[in-house]
Amino acid sequence: MWFKHLHLYRLHDAPELGAADLETALAEQAFRPLNGAEARRLGWCTPAGRAGTQYLHELQGHRLMTALRQERILPTAVVKEELEERVETQETAEGRKLRRQEKLTLKEQIYEELLPRAFVRSQKVDLWWDTRHQLIGINTSSRKRAEEILDLLRESLGSLRVTPLATQTLPMRAMTTWLGDAASRPADMQLGDQVELKAKGDDGVLRARQVDLDSDEIQQLLDSDRQASKLALGIEGRLSFVLHDDLAVKSLSFDDALIDEAAQTDDGDDSLVRLETDFLLMTQALAESIERLIAWLGGESTTTSDTTTA
Structure with missing residues (x-):
């Protein structure tokens, strides 16, 4: 759960x-x-x-x-192989090259035949x-x-x-600042050991895991105008995660104390009780952590996104 x-x-x-x-x-x-x-x-x-x-x-x-x-x-390769065989057979039998539309029709027929299997x-x-x-x-x-x-x-x-969800400060800008300036980090923030740095030009993406993010090497990369598009962060006693530049929160790992609290709850060997216990503890931790994350990023944006759906 x-x-x-x-x-x-x-x-x-x-x-x-x-x-x-x-x-x-x-x-x-x-x-x-x-x-x-x-x-x-x-x-x-x-x-x-x-x-x-x-x-x-x-x-x-x-x-x-x-x-x-x-x-x-x-798989596309399966359809392609079957199509090539049928095209060759039909072209040989009819003594002509099949037109593009005929090949597309034949491809659709193959797809419909193979799909149920x-x-x-x-x-x-x-x-x-x-x-x-x-x-x-x-x-x-x-x-x-x-x-x-x-x-x-x-x-x-x-x-x-x-x-x-959107925030006043763009995640990429905030993550780059936190990474380059330890004094800018919120007091309740823990810096992890994973980062993805994007270059402003065409120098590609650099990914690093299990590294000291306060090392001179990381600082030198930031000095070369790279920006953090992913950054491993944590909240003590709650969870750790990788924040992405679109505000997605991935690779969630909940604190051992929270997992232990769930494990110590008597569920009477009832899987439904276990599900609801874990869900409640998890979501309470998530709700609190998301509030902190929004605060770290300057508060929630008041501008309604164009991607609003109804």
Whole structure:
């Protein structure tokens, strides 16, 4: 249940929807397995898997929902190889070269024939809705995947107005400042051992792991006009993470004390109780940490992004 990554979104004019109504809305968009002709499908599933029947878990204002995405994997190379064989066979039989449109039609036929036999890949993606702070966090490394889950939630609710979380200070500018000037770092910030530095010109990207970020080598790179696009940070007693220049929070690792607190909670060997215990402890830590991160970055931006969706 412990999240690994987060893409964060600010809710605007959030719909007033009770837990019972939201449960019904999610159930109406429940996941159904792919049929033979479908390439992909997305729907809600129970966060507890077979151990639960609820599509929504809500604890102290924190909501947990889980989407299930299935996709058929049909490698391009397989289609290409089959297409080349069929084109050669048809051209030999007819004594002529096939036109481009004929090849495209043949490619579509091959895709439709092979798709039902393709492997199916399943992926679960958790969504956290903090109703007190009107914040949504989606546990995925992919911004595109996060947007897909938001689209599913929007379809389930009828409307949903959100924007990617934004701050007054751009993350890249702040991270570069923190890295180059130890005195600029907030008192509650811990600097990690991972960084990605981008050059302003065409000198590419430099990635470093398990290094002393206060070393002379890192400072020299900053002096050559490189900027930090990713930076490992931490909050003592809470978590560590890698902050990205788009404000994505990745490679989350929760503090041992928090994990121990969850482990010491008596769940009576009930997997549902364990899920909800871990979720509540995790989201309380995340909510507090995100507030600190926003403060580190000069507060939240008041400008509504053009990417607002409804």
